[in-house]
Amino acid sequence: MDPSFLAVQALSGFASASSLFITACGLTLVFGVTRIVNFAHGSLYMIGAYTGATLVPRLLEWSYGPVPFWAGILASAVIVGLIGILIEVLLLRRIYGAPELFQLLATFGVVLVVQDLVVHVFGPQDILGPRAPGLRAPVEILGRRFPSYELVLIAAGPVVLGLVWLLLRKTRFGVLVRAATQDREMVSALGVNQALLFTGTLFLGAFLAGLGGALQVPRVAANTGMDLSVIAECFVVTVVGGMGSVPGAFLAALVIGQLQAFGILIFPKSTLVVVFLLMAAVLVVRPYGFFGRPEIIGGGHAVGIVSRAPSRATLPLTVALMILLAALPLVADAYLLKVAIEILVFGLFAFSLQLLIGVGGLVSFGHAAFFGLGAYGAALAVKWFGAPMEAALPLGLVLAALGAALIGAFVVRLSGIYLAMLTLAAAQILYAVAFQWVDVTGGDNGIVGVWPSPWANERTVYYLVTLVLTAGAALALMRIIDAPFGYSLRAMRDSEARAEAIGLHIRRHRWLAFTLAGAAAGLTGGLYAFSRGSVDPTLLGIPTSVDALTMLLLGGIQTITGPLVGAGVLHALRDQIMPLTDYWRLLLGLAIIAMVLIFPRGLVGTVQHWREVRA
Amino acid sequence: MTVLLDVQGLSAFYGRAQVLFGLSFHLNAGEVVALVGRNGAGKTTTLKAIMGLVEARSERLSYKGGSIAGWPAYRVARQGLGYVPEDRRIFTDLTVEENLEVGRQAPRGGHQAWTPERLFGLFPNLAEMRGRRGNQMSGGEQQMLSIARTLMGNPDAILLDEPSEGIAPVIVQTLAEAIRTMKQEGVAVLLSEQNWAFAAGIADRACVIERGEMRFQGPMADFLADDALRAETLGV
Numbered sequence: 056m057d058p059s060f061l062a063v064q065a066l067s068g069f070a071s072a073s074s075l076f077i078t079a080c081g082l083t084l085v086f087g088v089t090r091i092v093n094f095a096h097g098s099l100y101m102i103g104a105y106t107g108a109t110l111v112p113r114l115l116e117w118s119y120g121p122v123p124f125w126a127g128i129l130a131s132a133v134i135v136g137l138i139g140i141l142i143e144v145l146l147l148r149r150i151y152g153a154p155e156l157f158q159l160l161a162t163f164g165v166v167l168v169v170q171d172l173v174v175h176v177f178g179p180q181d182i183l184g185p186r187a188p189g190l191r192a193p194v195e196i197l198g199r200r201f202p203s204y205e206l207v208l209i210a211a212g213p214v215v216l217g218l219v220w221l222l223l224r225k226t227r228f229g230v231l232v233r234a235a236t237q238d239r240e241m242v243s244a245l246g247v248n249q250a251l252l253f254t255g256t257l258f259l260g261a262f263l264a265g266l267g268g269a270l271q272v273p274r275v276a277a278n279t280g281m282d283l284s285v286i287a288e289c290f291v292v293t294v295v296g297g298m299g300s301v302p303g304a305f306l307a308a309l310v311i312g313q314l315q316a317f318g319i320l321i322f323p324k325s326t327l328v329v330v331f332l333l334m335a336a337v338l339v340v341r342p343y344g345f346f347g348r349p350e351i352i353g354g355g356h357a358v359g360i361v362s363r364a365p366s367r368a369t370l371p372l373t374v375a376l377m378i379l380l381a382a383l384p385l386v387a388d389a390y391l392l393k394v395a396i397e398i399l400v401f402g403l404f405a406f407s408l409q410l411l412i413g414v415g416g417l418v419s420f421g422h423a424a425f426f427g428l429g430a431y432g433a434a435l436a437v438k439w440f441g442a443p444m445e446a447a448l449p450l451g452l453v454l455a456a457l458g459a460a461l462i463g464a465f466v467v468r469l470s471g472i473y474l475a476m477l478t479l480a481a482a483q484i485l486y487a488v489a490f491q492w493v494d495v496t497g498g499d500n501g502i503v504g505v506w507p508s509p510w511a512n513e514r515t516v517y518y519l520v521t522l523v524l525t526a527g528a529a530l531a532l533m534r535i536i537d538a539p540f541g542y543s544l545r546a547m548r549d550s551e552a553r554a555e556a557i558g559l560h561i562r563r564h565r566w567l568a569f570t571l572a573g574a575a576a577g578l579t580g581g582l583y584a585f586s587r588g589s590v591d592p593t594l595l596g597i598p599t600s601v602d603a604l605t606m607l608l609l610g611g612i613q614t615i616t617g618p619l620v621g622a623g624v625l626h627a628l629r630d631q632i633m634p635l636t637d638y639w640r641l642l643l644g645l646a647i648i649a650m651v652l653i654f655p656r657g658l659v660g661t662v663q664h665w666r667e668v669r670a
Numbered sequence: 671m672t673v674l675l676d677v678q679g680l681s682a683f684y685g686r687a688q689v690l691f692g693l694s695f696h697l698n699a700g701e702v703v704a705l706v707g708r709n710g711a712g713k714t715t716t717l718k719a720i721m722g723l724v725e726a727r728s729e730r731l732s733y734k735g736g737s738i739a740g741w742p743a744y745r746v747a748r749q750g751l752g753y754v755p756e757d758r759r760i761f762t763d764l765t766v767e768e769n770l771e772v773g774r775q776a777p778r779g780g781h782q783a784w785t786p787e788r789l790f791g792l793f794p795n796l797a798e799m800r801g802r803r804g805n806q807m808s809g810g811e812q813q814m815l816s817i818a819r820t821l822m823g824n825p826d827a828i829l830l831d832e833p834s835e836g837i838a839p840v841i842v843q844t845l846a847e848a849i850r851t852m853k854q855e856g857v858a859v860l861l862s863e864q865n866w867a868f869a870a871g872i873a874d875r876a877c878v879i880e881r882g883e884m885r886f887q888g889p890m891a892d893f894l895a896d897d898a899l900r901a902e903t904l905g906v
Contacts, residue, residue: 227771227774230764230768230771230772231772233761233763233764233768234761234764234768234769234772236763237761237762237763237764238759238761240723240743241755241759241761242772243742243743243744243747244721244723244743244744244747244753244755245744245747245753245772245773245819245820245823246744246747246748246773246775246823247744247772248744249744
């Protein structure tokens, strides 16, 4: 291989490492002090890119030269920093004591709100920014042309690292930040106003996200997909580097930058696969990343289903509900049946997530991975082998279960926030594979022609097939929740140490739960694919995972039937409201935030709570 | 003598469990009061309740004449009431000097301000390890640092929770010496202590707590003289 090619690849690896570090560094700092993984960090990055791409050309029009260019970049970062303050004061301040699932969901609500606002403010088109004055001409390195702006980026990473280091070591603010990372209450008992400290940290974190985004302006066009793609990468960097560690983030970004630069030689279609392999390898050897420490992660409290006495009314109620659902085709038209099929499918999908979150306390943010694997498994069986639905559905389920077993083997080594970030990253990587591996998955277009067998092609029949399969799986899962296995999972959720002390094999139980939940989600994915006749990468996307989480939250995380109710209500609402507005995501985001802040019990949970209070 | 800290009818709860039942006592400027009682009697909770670190109710909770009831801890500390927790809670990633920096507040009128140099005079052991991190210090050294850190806020009074617990006897002597010096400097001390022998050497008055209720208040000498009371409330 030609050394000049290697040199240029390595340099471009360093350039992307720098960008990634600057953004991830903000995430890790904010986490260190507030203990919140700010999902909206990627959104702040995106706002930085859009602001830069809009602001910098105006400044250059007014006066062309390097000074207005760099001033524009810095000003964009400051604007994003101010938005960070706004988010802290309006939202984060209210959820510092909440369970981490709620924190993640609330900040994801911000992601949704920002997505619609960015389109509203900057327009739906991608915005390509200007090139940096004075750095337009490429430089020659070993006979190859290399963009000189990339060289500036390479330098920017270490410069930011140095400045952050100085800030943390040499200023009072930095000393307080480091002290608060360790013991917030003690800092407060020594007379430090935490609120100001947190606000300051959010400014710094958001500033860095904005800077990371604005620095991209001459390289890539600002686009609406930036937020989720960068947040997944930042999660990988902070998990590999160790949560809360700035040097760890730097080292991880360097390694990942190089892996992506050279990984392209091994997996030309998806460099993210290499990144995931690295993450897996690092976590096997060092579960808390390069410089992370276990105590930084511990202390999160899980919310989950509460124990309740089995009710005698359960069986008759279930039978009555089944009869009613089976009778639905007698009164429903084709459209209503289609909606009913989707509600059944998503109900089971959310319910399978409940096994992980409500029962196991494992906050998975990537459950769509298994939904998507089930859908793609079934679709590929049809496309490659011409398999009928009867064979394709089980194949999809098996593929999802295998995927869950594989991903689960790594994630059950972790808990709390690490688990949430890792599952999200895993799903995002599968999404990238589905998107990029066009020969197999059809890329963005997906796979079409996935229709049920002739006997089930009629909508009423397919509805009944769906009802039997989803209800059967849901009843099986309920049985599991009330079985000793379910009790073991709950025991581990409530106290890992005590569960281990009474002899429960935590990882094995959790791995099994993960596989079971993945299999159930895979079944729903397959059913969904056959109901629509096609699959595409959005089935694996973060929004699909968040749909399931929203259904859980809406129905009530502490209840068993909550997810089923939540799926129905969310779907009905979406059906009614989405056609009426361009701001569905904004409304959904605000609704998620509002639920976390004022309605955390959910629908079923609230009803149960009323009944208990009255009793 | 002016009353610095005035506590009337203080009750505290952990969830639904009540642990303090209407405690009333006070701390005068410049005096050392020992809060004695068995393990679990409610001494630590009393100090935390005054600092606003646990949920509490009171008829009156005032410091330097103004109410501090319901205040967050940082405001209480800013008012000039320092707190040294029982488990010391040193920032182990930070050096000795950085730990002191976290505690620093602007000087208050009336006293000579505490500086790292003056504190190194009070605790000579610390002077030799300014750049050392908290996680490389012994328990006694951490205890000295914790007290020094709180003094950096120039408090008029400090709440000192079990300073002698788990500390080598020779260091305990140094601590007693330091508390006497603090008193001479005009800093009042509310000391929670199981080790009554340690408290006996430095306190002017004693408040004895049993199961969240006040059993005795009076001069330290009276408590020491009353063998029956000591046997009953401390088991010694």
